[in-house]
Amino acid sequence: MPFFILGRSKCVICHQPIKHRFDAAELPYIDPNVSKSLSQLAKNFVHRQCWKEWEYAKLFSTLAFDLVGGERPFAPTKGSGDDSPLKIEFESDELILFWVVALNSYRLQDFKLLVTVEMPLAKFPGIVAFFVSALSHQGFTKEYQIDSDIWKARWVNSALEFTVCEELEIVDRFVVPSDRQNCWLTVMKAMLNTVMEKMGDGSANAFTSPEGYAPGTRRNAELIV
Numbered sequence: 001m002p003f004f005i006l007g008r009s010k011c012v013i014c015h016q017p018i019k020h021r022f023d024a025a026e027l028p029y030i031d032p033n034v035s036k037s038l039s040q041l042a043k044n045f046v047h048r049q050c051w052k053e054w055e056y057a058k059l060f061s062t063l064a065f066d067l068v069g070g071e072r073p074f075a076p077t078k079g080s081g082d083d084s085p086l087k088i089e090f091e092s093d094e095l096i097l098f099w100v101v102a103l104n105s106y107r108l109q110d111f112k113l114l115v116t117v118e119m120p121l122a123k124f125p126g127i128v129a130f131f132v133s134a135l136s137h138q139g140f141t142k143e144y145q146i147d148s149d150i151w152k153a154r155w156v157n158s159a160l161e162f163t164v165c166e167e168l169e170i171v172d173r174f175v176v177p178s179d180r181q182n183c184w185l186t187v188m189k190a191m192l193n194t195v196m197e198k199m200g201d202g203s204a205n206a207f208t209s210p211e212g213y214a215p216g217t218r219r220n221a222e223l224i225v
């Protein structure tokens, strides 16, 4: 599995070195039985701009999503079984909110944008509120700290840009375009509703106890919001 090395890791689409960490996105796994050539690119890096313009991007993201989400037609033995390290909480239009058992953390993965956001359980309600606010209010500009990372949200015309800083270094920067904002908001609101329900039940420990959420109970976000 290639690791990202600044200036040496090459984009597998344009074959040029990636000069900034925040320009890079990592390709997810896809099933080699479905496309051997594309599957060999998994875990390699691409420029975000190259990914946006790549003719195989749509196919790649769909196949990557199908491996873990959707109907999983290509990988019936892998998925959100009881012993799976990843359990699907919500999904909407190739955006999945996973529960990551080993990390005691949620992971938001957008297969179309090649974006992954790790959200530790202890910080979860605040993180979700940050994203819901950012997505709901055009013009929203705010910073939010997730562990040692500072997240900055700002609107650029109709697109919402997130910049992630570690110490003073920018480690990631991505844009949620207008055609992806709805599914992000749908998943975030569905999760926020679940949080609110827990509060309403008087389950004050819901935020700090995985059992409070019953993670791994797969739900379709569209049905809840």
Ligand SMILES: [Zn+2]
Binding pocket: 011, 012, 013, 014, 015, 016, 046, 047, 050
């Ligand atoms: Zn490139």
